[in-house]
Amino acid sequence: MIALVARDLRLAIRAGGGFGLGLAFFLIVTVLVPFGVGPESATLAKIAPGILWVGALLACLLSLDRILALDYEDGSLDLLATAPIPLEGVVTMKAAAHWLTTGLPLTLAAPVFGVLLNLPEPGFGWVTLSLAIGTPALSVIGTFGAALTVGLKRGGLLLSLLVLPLYVPTLIFGAEVSRRGAMGMDTATPLLLLAGITAAAVALLPFASAAAIRVNLR
Amino acid sequence: MMPDLGKYAAAVLSAYGVTLVLLAAIVGLSWWRAARVRRALAAQEDRMARDG
Amino acid sequence: MPNPPKPRTMSIWEYANPKKFMQTSGWLLPWVAGLSAVALVVGLVWGFFFTPDDYKQGSTVKIIYIHVPAAMMAINIWVMMLAASLIWLVRRHHVSALAAKAAAPIGVTMTLIALFTGAIWGEPMWGTWWAWDPRLTSFLILFLFYLGYVALWEAIDNPDTAADLTGVLCLVGSVFAVLSRYAVNFWNQGLHQGASLSLDKEENVADVFYFPLLVCIAGFVGLFVALLLLRTRTEIRLRRLKALEARERMA
Numbered sequence: 001m002i003a004l005v006a007r008d009l010r011l012a013i014r015a016g017g018g019f020g021l022g023l024a025f026f027l028i029v030t031v032l033v034p035f036g037v038g039p040e041s042a043t044l045a046k047i048a049p050g051i052l053w054v055g056a057l058l059a060c061l062l063s064l065d066r067i068l069a070l071d072y073e074d075g076s077l078d079l080l081a082t083a084p085i086p087l088e089g090v091v092t093m094k095a096a097a098h099w100l101t102t103g104l105p106l107t108l109a110a111p112v113f114g115v116l117l118n119l120p121e122p123g124f125g126w127v128t129l130s131l132a133i134g135t136p137a138l139s140v141i142g143t144f145g146a147a148l149t150v151g152l153k154r155g156g157l158l159l160s161l162l163v164l165p166l167y168v169p170t171l172i173f174g175a176e177v178s179r180r181g182a183m184g185m186d187t188a189t190p191l192l193l194l195a196g197i198t199a200a201a202v203a204l205l206p207f208a209s210a211a212a213i214r215v216n217l218r
Numbered sequence: 219m220m221p222d223l224g225k226y227a228a229a230v231l232s233a234y235g236v237t238l239v240l241l242a243a244i245v246g247l248s249w250w251r252a253a254r255v256r257r258a259l260a261a262q263e264d265r266m267a268r269d270g
Numbered sequence: 271m272p273n274p275p276k277p278r279t280m281s282i283w284e285y286a287n288p289k290k291f292m293q294t295s296g297w298l299l300p301w302v303a304g305l306s307a308v309a310l311v312v313g314l315v316w317g318f319f320f321t322p323d324d325y326k327q328g329s330t331v332k333i334i335y336i337h338v339p340a341a342m343m344a345i346n347i348w349v350m351m352l353a354a355s356l357i358w359l360v361r362r363h364h365v366s367a368l369a370a371k372a373a374a375p376i377g378v379t380m381t382l383i384a385l386f387t388g389a390i391w392g393e394p395m396w397g398t399w400w401a402w403d404p405r406l407t408s409f410l411i412l413f414l415f416y417l418g419y420v421a422l423w424e425a426i427d428n429p430d431t432a433a434d435l436t437g438v439l440c441l442v443g444s445v446f447a448v449l450s451r452y453a454v455n456f457w458n459q460g461l462h463q464g465a466s467l468s469l470d471k472e473e474n475v476a477d478v479f480y481f482p483l484l485v486c487i488a489g490f491v492g493l494f495v496a497l498l499l500l501r502t503r504t505e506i507r508l509r510r511l512k513a514l515e516a517r518e519r520m521a
Contacts, residue, residue, distance in 0.1 A: 144442065148422065148435050158421050162439065165414040166446045169453040176457065190456070197449065208442050215434040221319055223329040226394055230332050233390045234318070237336040237383050241493070244379040248497050252504040259511045266514060 001085060001093050008097030011070075022059035022102040023109055029055035030113040041118045048117035049178030052127050055113070056106045057138060057171055063102050064142040065159055067094050068150045068213070077150070081217055087210040092202070095136075095143040103135030119182060126181025130194060134174035137198040141166045144205050147212035170197055286363035288506050295499040302499065306492025313485030321478055333391045335483060339490035340383035344412060347377035347494060351419070352444045355437035365502065367433035368509065370440065372501030374420045376494055381413045404458045411450045415443045429509060 033051050037043055071077040080090045110131050111124045119127065145163035149155030176190035223230050285291045317335035324331035354370035357363055388406050393399050400406075419436055426432035 148439060149425075151431070152425055155425070158418075158425055161414070161421055162418040165411050165418065165450065166443070168411055169446065169449040172450075172453040172457045193453075193456075205442070208438055212435055212438055215431055215438075218431065221329070223332075224323070226329045229390050229394055230329050233333045233336060233387045234314075236386045236390070237340070240379050240383050240386075244376060244497065245493075247375075248501050248504070252500055255504050255507045255511065259507045259514075262511055262514045262518075266518060 001089055004080075004085075004090065004093040005097045005100070008094065009100060012066075012097070012101040020105075022063050023105050025062055026055045026059040026106055026109060026113065029058065030116050033117065044118040045120050045182075048114060048119040049123055049127055049182050050175045051117055052110050052114060052119070053131070053134075053171060053175040053178060056103075056110065056131055056135065057167055059106055060098075060102050060135065060138045060142060061160055061163065061167075063098065064146050064163065065149070065156050067098050067143055067146045069146070069155075072150045072216075077213065078217055081213065087213060088206040091143055091147065091206045091209040091213065092140075095139045095202075095206070098143065099136050099139040103131075103139050107131040107135055122184050123178060123182025126187060127178045130174045130177035130181075130191070133191070133195050133198055134170050137170045137194075137201045138167060140198075140201045140205050141170070144209045144212070147209040147216070150213065151216040170194065173197065283361075283363075286357075286361070286365050288365055291365050292503060292506060295503055299496060299499045299503075302492055303496040306489050306496055308489075309485055309492055310489030313482050313487075313489050317479075317482035317486060321482060324479075327395070330391055330394055331479065333387050334479065335486045337384060337387040337391060338483060339487045340380045340387065341409065342487060343490050343494055344377060344380040344384050344409065347373050347380060348412065348415070348440075348444070348447070351377065352440055355440040358433055359437045359441075364433075364509070365506065367437065368505035369498065369502045370436070371423050371433070372505050373494075373498055374416060374423070376497050376501070378413070378416045378420065380490075380494075381409055381416055384409050385413065402458060404455045407454045407458065408451050411454070412447060415447055419443065429512070 030051070033047075033055075034044060037047070068077060071080065081087050083090070107128060110127050111119075114124055114127060142163055145159045145166070148162060149159045152158065173190040173194040177187045177194060180187045180190065285294060314335055318332055321332065323329045351370045351373050354366045354373070358367035358370065385406065388403075388409065389400050392401055392403065392406070396403075419439060422436050422439055423432050426435060
């Protein structure tokens, strides 16, 4: 299973592999928002936690169709489905690789981009923590969307449409943790709910994703 | 005959208007598609019956 | 004396047979359509012309006769799709999968009606054409779920594959839809305390409003059932048409 993750990482880091695409997009969003809403520090400070979360979410969304489409096209997915590892495990490893190449870099980059957005000082830790807990959910949910659309020629837009409402709870609680943390308020409730969603998604969604892949490979 | 809707006339009327338009749309579309498929199926069955 | 034959019990699963469904829905449809049309006309006319204004909301209270039934249908139709999807995934009855497919656009329409009338109703109260009220926001998310479901059906060529994938989507989507409801409530609790459209459930709706509302709800339910029967019949015919065309091509 580790070999699977390593393989995906190597493929992603190679030129044209898409590594850094998410990060670049995250940077673009961070730089464009002040141009859009005006440079006033108070405004930016207020919306910074939310912008960081939305930017991270959109950056994750960008790279979702790569999770499975390439393997589907060259037949590797068929091989993986018949391998001795259960397909649910394969899917989880795919999501893990996606997180390592997208979610994790975004989480680490967030504090840096937070500086650009006047994120209040207490917010830095909370934004990073909430992204660290929430981005795995985004990867797992995104993998489910990718599994549904893997057989489609240009499924990118449909993938975004399917995954978007599924992302809403994670976004709401993640952004709440960030916002409350930045204002120095108590973050326990949304943090627990966020962690709960991630845990449940990681535990249960791979079954749905595997089922979808099996349907598509028929 | 029309009740006095007062200052909310535009709101109430537009709400009812939007609703009636949307309901007419789904009913009309469903009806039209049903007729079209029924015709196409009948044509196909005729064609296959004739060709044996 | 030999045992008398056991009485034949009518099982709802008989209607999973496409032929039986077509037969039954064939004579049922005009009745349901007629009755629901009557209920709708009676309910809406009664509500629009023959009810007083609310002391707080003025004549906008008349919007409940379309907003509440549409909102109820928007949610109940998704629940019906969930049940139909489960039946398809477990028992592989094609009629069930096609019924879910048929129901979705009706659900989209009801959700849109709920959104538009909800926004229009809120405007005089909140002074803005759209407010991120928890209930309205939940319906917006529900609209996105419906849209994704319909889009997935349209995108996939193989009907059985489409039925399976949309079934799984409906299942997973339902869980997240419920999650979203709680998340959105959590998200908005600090802003619009008590400013949501509370007339329908929390407050005691006076009888004078209540009875025409019940008739309207009955009308909307009837309309849904009629449209569902019509659309499912269309889907069954379409499936047969595609099968015949495939057979003709191979011959």
